[in-house]
Amino acid sequence: MFKTVIPFGPQHPVLPEPIHLKLTVEDERITEAIPSLGFVHRGLERLADLRDFHQMIQVVERVCGICSMIHAVCYCQGIEELMAVEVPPRAKFLRVIWSELHRIHSHLLWLGLFADSFGFESLFMQFWRIREKIMDINEATTGNRVIISVNVVGGVRRDLSHAQIKWVLSELQMIEQDIKRLENTMLSDYTIKKRTVGKGLLTAPQASELGAVGPTLRGSGVAQDIRQTGYAAYGELDFEPVVETDGDCYARCKVRFRETLASIDLILQAIANLPAGETRQKVKGRPEGETVTRVEQPRGELLYYIKANGNKNLERLRIRTPTFANIPALLTMLPGMWLSDVPVIVLSIDPCISCTER
Amino acid sequence: MFKMTPNVLRNLISKKATRRYPRQVRPPYESVRGELRNDSTQCNLCGACALKCPSQCITVDKTAGTWTCDPFACVYCGVCVDTCPAQSLTQKREYRPPAVERQTIFMQGEPRKKTKTPEAVESG
Amino acid sequence: MQGDIIAVGPETLVREAAQAKVDGYRLVTLSCVELDAETVDILYHFDKDLTLKHLRLTVPKGTPVPSISAVHWAAFLAENEIQDLFGLHFTGLAVDYEGTLYLEDEVRRTPFCRYSIRQSDKNTPAPDARQEMGEN
Numbered sequence: 001m002f003k004t005v006i007p008f009g010p011q012h013p014v015l016p017e018p019i020h021l022k023l024t025v026e027d028e029r030i031t032e033a034i035p036s037l038g039f040v041h042r043g044l045e046r047l048a049d050l051r052d053f054h055q056m057i058q059v060v061e062r063v064c065g066i067c068s069m070i071h072a073v074c075y076c077q078g079i080e081e082l083m084a085v086e087v088p089p090r091a092k093f094l095r096v097i098w099s100e101l102h103r104i105h106s107h108l109l110w111l112g113l114f115a116d117s118f119g120f121e122s123l124f125m126q127f128w129r130i131r132e133k134i135m136d137i138n139e140a141t142t143g144n145r146v147i148i149s150v151n152v153v154g155g156v157r158r159d160l161s162h163a164q165i166k167w168v169l170s171e172l173q174m175i176e177q178d179i180k181r182l183e184n185t186m187l188s189d190y191t192i193k194k195r196t197v198g199k200g201l202l203t204a205p206q207a208s209e210l211g212a213v214g215p216t217l218r219g220s221g222v223a224q225d226i227r228q229t230g231y232a233a234y235g236e237l238d239f240e241p242v243v244e245t246d247g248d249c250y251a252r253c254k255v256r257f258r259e260t261l262a263s264i265d266l267i268l269q270a271i272a273n274l275p276a277g278e279t280r281q282k283v284k285g286r287p288e289g290e291t292v293t294r295v296e297q298p299r300g301e302l303l304y305y306i307k308a309n310g311n312k313n314l315e316r317l318r319i320r321t322p323t324f325a326n327i328p329a330l331l332t333m334l335p336g337m338w339l340s341d342v343p344v345i346v347l348s349i350d351p352c353i354s355c356t357e358r
Numbered sequence: 359m360f361k362m363t364p365n366v367l368r369n370l371i372s373k374k375a376t377r378r379y380p381r382q383v384r385p386p387y388e389s390v391r392g393e394l395r396n397d398s399t400q401c402n403l404c405g406a407c408a409l410k411c412p413s414q415c416i417t418v419d420k421t422a423g424t425w426t427c428d429p430f431a432c433v434y435c436g437v438c439v440d441t442c443p444a445q446s447l448t449q450k451r452e453y454r455p456p457a458v459e460r461q462t463i464f465m466q467g468e469p470r471k472k473t474k475t476p477e478a479v480e481s482g
Numbered sequence: 483m484q485g486d487i488i489a490v491g492p493e494t495l496v497r498e499a500a501q502a503k504v505d506g507y508r509l510v511t512l513s514c515v516e517l518d519a520e521t522v523d524i525l526y527h528f529d530k531d532l533t534l535k536h537l538r539l540t541v542p543k544g545t546p547v548p549s550i551s552a553v554h555w556a557a558f559l560a561e562n563e564i565q566d567l568f569g570l571h572f573t574g575l576a577v578d579y580e581g582t583l584y585l586e587d588e589v590r591r592t593p594f595c596r597y598s599i600r601q602s603d604k605n606t607p608a609p610d611a612r613q614e615m616g617e618n
């Protein structure tokens with residue numbers, strides 16, 4: 001059979017961000033996929049040489065445009081560990097609340113884009129309409145929509161007032177209803193199933209061998225979620241990872257859909273148990289030593305390696321984002337699939353390229 | 359089949375989710391971090407904001423008594439507002455409107471006196 | 483730092499990595515840290531049931547590092563990244579971009595090194611990379 005090489009991306013209608021895949025196809029079947037990156041490499045890790053460790057919070061928030069809060073939580077956690085700062089309990093709960101809000105809006109964004117990838121544009125609109133409510137909550141409680149800049153080393157800068165909590169609760173109730181109304185369409189519509197069931201298979205042993213993380217891993221039946229380690233206040237909340245066993249695009253879609261509902265539940269729990277008190281601990285001094293911290297992003301496990309030597313600039317900051325870990329898994333999903341399924345499969349790992357390249 | 363139909367029907371009878379934007383604007387929320395303002399009567403030109411700003415968009419010239427901020431580089435984080443010891447910085451609730459020309463936020467204050475007055479020592 | 487740190491040498495690296503795989507560890511990622519003008523540390527982070535384990539390999543710059551991508555295939559991206567940004571050379575890479583994963587063909591500088599070495603001539607140190615970054 002004749003072999004053809006087809007370039008996919010870096011500019012492709014289905015991808016909001018640039019990644020290039022060199023697809024070798026036989027007939028219409030893919031036999032090999034080789035990625036090439038580097039279109040949006042910004043060298044943010046090296047910016048640690050020019051900005052001090054407090055200013056780096058605003059830098060790491062900009063690694064990813066969707067889950068900025070969670071990056072900042074991870075970074076602050078690392079610095080706090082190095083400086084032996086005890087974060088007040090209220091700040092930990094507030095971090096959970098805002099992290100989960102970010103997870104919901106990221107998943108809603110993905111569900112919309114995923115619907116768009118197989119041409120279901122009105123569903124895309126429905127999801128993004130719900131997402132707008134989350135953005136409003138972010139804006140009203142923190143001051144910005146996405147890059148909310150509430151984390152500082154030692155706590156958070158904003159607090160939730162009584163009135164705000166009441167308003168957030170009523171909004172969340174509406175959001176939950178809105179999402180549930182779309183469940184029937186997203187998870188049992190004939191056309192959607194036709195495009196997703198059995199596409200991009202990844203078995204559980206493959207997933208853990210290739211280092212897949214997040215919904216990609218949990219969609220293959222491995223119940224691993226960094227929130228289980230109980231960072232921030234997750235240890236005090238009732239939390240079960242969402243797992244599906246089929247390992248195809250449909251399973252990953254189901255995981256994300258159910259996670260949005262699980263996140264709403266987590267926020268409700270966190271609000272119900274919100275302790276009173278300080279939200280910010282004053283910090284003095286400079287970090288020293290090295291550490292590794294991990295948190296769970298909407299796309300999966302995020303790892304920060306921080307090495308500091310007592311200067312105001314960090315010695316080394318290494319960021320391993322979840323999409324970086326999911327690319328090898330994506331490359332094994334593709335061979336054997338039809339060319340027309342590539343957009344759906346690529347989107348099913350929720351690729352975030354600018355955070356992959358940092 | 360027809361799983362989407364209830365949603366479509368619902369959308370037909372429900373209220374619009376969008377606004378007719380330029381004519382109808384939602385009032386900004388209480389605690390939104392918008393455009394930066396500096397109150398020239400309170401600022402003592404200590405330069406703390408310029409030091410802490412993560413995007414390094416503030417320049418303070420103590421001898422000329424000027425305070426400048428490049429609003430196009432500002433990321434609206436509010437760190438400067440938090441650090442200002444004189445509480446002279448505030449953030450408006452509105453974001454800066456788009457502009458066709460480069461702008462700067464400029465403030466002319468009292469230049470620092472050459473001879474050290476007790477006040478200058480205190481704030482330095 | 484959470485988890486044990488095991489020091490490995492270039493000879494024992496692949497064996498230890500394979501052992502980790504047999505023990506059911508998942509490769510999280512590789513981190514490269516520049517120690518001084520001569521040496522770098524490469525940390526291999528592994529995870530099993532939410533506990534971490536790290537292998538620490540200290541190598542002088544300019545000597546080739548054995549790749550673990552034959553054992554852990556997923557390591558090839560991280561190894562290529564280090565190859566681009568720190569100018570190290572990995573032998574036996576599953577997919578070798580030869581320094582073009584992030585960089586262009588003609589770029590021969592290693593952007594993440596404070597003490598940078600030119601890949602064409604690995605023994606003569608180039609002017610301080612940080613200085614050049616400031617000028618641009």
Ligand code: SF4
Nearest residue numbers: 401402404405407442
């Ligand atoms: S920190 Fe406040 S008082 Fe000091 S220079 Fe800035 S605006 Fe003026």
Ligand code: SF4
Nearest residue numbers: 411432433435436438
């Ligand atoms: S809001 Fe942030 S970026 Fe803007 S001037 Fe203040 S510190 Fe700088």
